[in-house]
């Protein structure tokens with residue numbers, strides 16, 4: 001099925017994250033796209049904000065059919081001997097396993113804030129990672145960086161999914177989405 005994912009969260013281009021960091025701009029952008037297409041719209045959010053819940057609500061209220069999160073975390077690398085940034089743009093996006101805890105937290109917070117389906121992204125490389133995102137509140141996941149070192153990773157994850165669901169006594173993803181228990185329960 002075709003859909004449009006709006007990357008309103010890119011840290012690698014000038015002003016790339018601006019749309020996704022301001023709830024007003026995020027809402028206006030999603031609203032304009034909503035009017036321009038009948039295809040499902042997925043708003044892809046940046047973690048580089050104070051409150052992901054506020055941005056997620058703006059995207060949902062503006063008519064996003066789904067929200068994907070997270071894009072990369074703004075970072076830096078420095079060659080101290082040359083006193084120069086390693087990246088051409090000085091700052092750039094950090095991805096992969098290092099950002100998984102941040103991504104899980106963002107998905108969990110967004111799931112508390114909106115009813116809109118969430119697509120979890122950030123450091124996913126194993127079936128355990130996938131299950132963590134589902135339990136946190138994602139109804140689907142995307143895999144980015146892991147494809148670079150294992151191009152077959154997504155097929156392996158899809159194959160491993162039924163057995164992992166079974167460990168929770170489930171046969172469908174729906175049964176486990178957002179089922180995180182807090183420690184007092």
Ligand SMILES: Cc1cc2nc3c(=O)[nH]c(=O)nc-3n(C[C@H](O)[C@H](O)[C@H](O)COP(=O)(O)O)c2cc1C
Pocket residue numbers: 007010044070071072094095096097099121122123124142143144145146
């Ligand atoms: C090399 C590279 C290029 C990327 N390009 C894009 C892009 O063009 N558009 C986009 O929305 N996200 C882009 N991303 C972000 C990823 O889609 C993803 O949101 C992020 O890397 C976190 O997931 P991961 O840890 O599985 O890579 C890129 C990430 C990497 C590492």
